Amino acid sequence: MKDALVILGATGIIIPLFARFRVTPIIGFILVGLLVGPYGLGRMVFEYEWLSHITITDPERLEPFAEFGIILLLFSIGLELSFNRLWQLRKLVFGLGALELLVIGTMLASVLSMMGQYWTGALALGLALAFSSTALVLPISGTNTPVGRAALSMLLFEDIMIVPIIFLLGALAPNADAEGLGGLLETLWKGGLVIAVMMIAGRLLLPRLFAQAARTKSPELFLAASMLVVIGASLATTIVGLSPIVGALIAGLLIAETEYHTEVEGIMEPFKGLALGVFLITVGMGIDLATIWDNLALIAGAVVGVLVLKAVVTGVLLRLMGARRATATETGILMASPSETTLIVLSAGAGAMLIQPGTAQFWQIVTAIGLTITPLLALLGKMVARRVEPAPSLDELDGDAEAPRVVIVGFGRVGKLVAQMLQRHDQPYVAIDSNPDLVEEARHEGYYAVFGNALREDALDNLGIGHAPAVILTMDEHILAQRMVRKLRASHPDLPIIARARDSFHAAELYRCGASTAVPETLESSLQLSEAALVDIGVPMGPVIASIHEKRDEYRVRIQRDGALEHKPKLRTSTAEN
Numbered sequence: 277m278k279d280a281l282v283i284l285g286a287t288g289i290i291i292p293l294f295a296r297f298r299v300t301p302i303i304g305f306i307l308v309g310l311l312v313g314p315y316g317l318g319r320m321v322f323e324y325e326w327l328s329h330i331t332i333t334d335p336e337r338l339e340p341f342a343e344f345g346i347i348l349l350l351f352s353i354g355l356e357l358s359f360n361r362l363w364q365l366r367k368l369v370f371g372l373g374a375l376e377l378l379v380i381g382t383m384l385a386s387v388l389s390m391m392g393q394y395w396t397g398a399l400a401l402g403l404a405l406a407f408s409s410t411a412l413v414l415p416i417s418g419t420n421t422p423v424g425r426a427a428l429s430m431l432l433f434e435d436i437m438i439v440p441i442i443f444l445l446g447a448l449a450p451n452a453d454a455e456g457l458g459g460l461l462e463t464l465w466k467g468g469l470v471i472a473v474m475m476i477a478g479r480l481l482l483p484r485l486f487a488q489a490a491r492t493k494s495p496e497l498f499l500a501a502s503m504l505v506v507i508g509a510s511l512a513t514t515i516v517g518l519s520p521i522v523g524a525l526i527a528g529l530l531i532a533e534t535e536y537h538t539e540v541e542g543i544m545e546p547f548k549g550l551a552l553g554v555f556l557i558t559v560g561m562g563i564d565l566a567t568i569w570d571n572l573a574l575i576a577g578a579v580v581g582v583l584v585l586k587a588v589v590t591g592v593l594l595r596l597m598g599a600r601r602a603t604a605t606e607t608g609i610l611m612a613s614p615s616e617t618t619l620i621v622l623s624a625g626a627g628a629m630l631i632q633p634g635t636a637q638f639w640q641i642v643t644a645i646g647l648t649i650t651p652l653l654a655l656l657g658k659m660v661a662r663r664v665e666p667a668p669s670l671d672e673l674d675g676d677a678e679a680p681r682v683v684i685v686g687f688g689r690v691g692k693l694v695a696q697m698l699q700r701h702d703q704p705y706v707a708i709d710s711n712p713d714l715v716e717e718a719r720h721e722g723y724y725a726v727f728g729n730a731l732r733e734d735a736l737d738n739l740g741i742g743h744a745p746a747v748i749l750t751m752d753e754h755i756l757a758q759r760m761v762r763k764l765r766a767s768h769p770d771l772p773i774i775a776r777a778r779d780s781f782h783a784a785e786l787y788r789c790g791a792s793t794a795v796p797e798t799l800e801s802s803l804q805l806s807e808a809a810l811v812d813i814g815v816p817m818g819p820v821i822a823s824i825h826e827k828r829d830e831y832r833v834r835i836q837r838d839g840a841l842e843h844k845p846k847l848r849t850s851t852a853e854n
Contacts, residue, residue: 397630
C-alpha cells in the first residue's frame with residue numbers, strides 16, 4: 277500500500293507539473309524513480325526512518341506492474357493497427373527491421389570484441405544494445421507519421437526476435453547442451469500453434485464477447501472483458517515460451533478488426549498510462565548517481581558511442597530504403613537509445629554466464645541513462661531534421677509545375693482534411709501556406725505542402741495553377757479569401773474555385789467575386805446535424821442522403837442568386853429568412 281501511495285502521489289504531481297511546462301512526463305517519472313528509489317532517498321532510510329513512507333526500497337516488487345505496462349502498450353499499438361496495415365508493413369518489418377537489428381548488433385559486437393570482450397559476451401551485449409524502446413519511442417512518434425511507421429516496423433521486428441535471441445544466448449552458454457536448439461524449435465512450433473488458435477478463436481468469439489458486454493451498457497463489464505482478452509492472450513503466449521507482448525499485440529490486432537476497438541482503446545488508456553508510469557519509475561530506480569560519478573568519463577563515452585553508432589546506422593539504412601533525409605535523420609536519432617528489452621537480454625546474458633555481473637551492471641546504467649534522455653533525443657531529432665531537409669519553397673517546384681494537381685491554399689485543420697480525402701481517391705495535390713510552422717508540421721506528417729505566399733504573382737504559376745483541375749481555398753480570413761477568388765478568376769476564367777465560407781452571407785460575397793462553389797460552415801454543420809438526427813430516429817440512409825443533397829443544392833442556388841444582387845441589406849434579410 278505504501279508503494280502504491282508513492283506511485284499515485286508521484287503521478288498526481290508529475291503529470292500536471294510537466295504538462296504545465298510542456299515537458300513530456302516520461303522524464304518526470306524517471307526522475308521520481310531516481311529520487312524515491314534505493315539509490316536516492318532510499319539510501320537514507322536507516323538514518324531517517326520517516327523516509328520509509330515516501331520511498332521504495334525494493335524495486336523488484338514493482339517489476340510485474342512494469343511488465344504489465346509494456347503489455348498494455350503493445351495491446352494499444354495493436355488496436356491502432358490492423359492485419360491489412362500490418363501486411364502492408366511486412367517489407368519494412370522483415371526488411372528494414374531485420375537489417376537494423378542485425379547490422380547494429382554485429383557492429384556493436386565487433387567493437388566490444390576489439391575492446392577485449394570475449395566474442396560470445398560481445399555478441400550478447402551487441403544484440404542487447406541494438407534494441408530500441410517500444411515503450412518510449414512509439415508514444416513520442418505515433419504510428420501514423422513517416423517517422424512513426426519506420427520506427428514501428430523496426431520495433432515490431434525487435435519484439436518478434438526477443439525469444440530467439442534469448443534462446444541463442446542460452447545455446448552459447450558455457451554449460452549449454454543440445455537442448456538450446458531443440459528448445460527453440462519446440463517453442464516456435466508451439467507458439468505458432470497458439471497464435472493460429474488465437475487468431476481463429478478471436479475472429480469468432482471476440483465480436484460476440486464485446487457485443488454482449490455492450491448490450492449490458494456496463495463500463496465495468498466492458499473493462500473486464502478487455503482485461504480478460506489482453507491478459508489471457510499474454511498468458512497463452514507466455515506458457516509456450518513466447519514473450520507476453522506477442523500475445524498482447526495479437527489481441528490488439530484482433531480487437532482492431534471489430535467495431536468495438538475505439539471503446540476498448542478509450543477504456544484501457546488510463547491503465548496503460550499508469551502502468552507505463554510504474555515502468556518508468558523502475559527505470560529511474562536503477563540509476564545509481566554515485567556509480568555514475570565514479571565512472572563518469574567511461575559511462576559518458578559508452579552512452580555517446582552507442583547513441584552515435586545506432587543513429588548513423590539507422591539513418592543510413594532508412595536512406596537506402598528510400599526514406600527522405602529528414603525522416604531518416606529524425607528516426608535514426610529517436611531510435612538511438614537502448615531499450616527496456618536491453619535489460620531483459622542483459623539479464624539473460626548474465627544468467628548464461630556470457631557477461632560478467634560487473635559488466636552487466638555497467639551496461640544497465642548506460643541503458644537507464646539512454647532511456648532517460650529518449651525524449652531529449654526526440655527533440656534533437658526534430659531540430660536536426662529541419663536543418664537537414666527544410667520545407668521546400670516555391671522555387672523548388674519548377675520541375676513539377678507541368679503536372680496537373682489540385683492546389684490547396686491554406687493548410688490548417690481544414691486543408692489537411694481536404695488533402696486526406698484527395699489522397700484517399702488518388703488525386704494529386706499540392707498545398708501552400710505562409711505559416712512555416714504549419715508547413716513544417718505537414719511535411720513531417722507526410723503531406724505535400726510548401727511554404728509561400730499565394731498572393732504573389734509567381735506563386736501560383738510555380739504550383740502549376742494554369743492546368744490545375746481545381747483550386748481549394750481553406751483559409752478562414754474572409755477578406756483574404758475574397759481577394760484570392762477575384763485574383764484567380766481574373767487570371768483563370770475557367771478554373772474551378774472551391775472556397776470555404778463562414779456563413780451564407782460570406783458565401784454570397786465569394787460567389788460575387790467569382791467562386792465556382794462556396795461552402796458555408798454553418799450550413800454544412802446544420803445539414804450534418806439533420807442527417808445524423810434523421811438516421812438515428814430510423815429514417816433510411818438513402819432518402820436522407822438524397823434529401824440532404826437536394827437541400828444543399830437549393831441553398832446554393834439561393835446564395836448564388838443573392839450574391840448576384842448588389843443591395844447588401846436585402847441580401848442580409850434574405851439570408852436570415854433562409
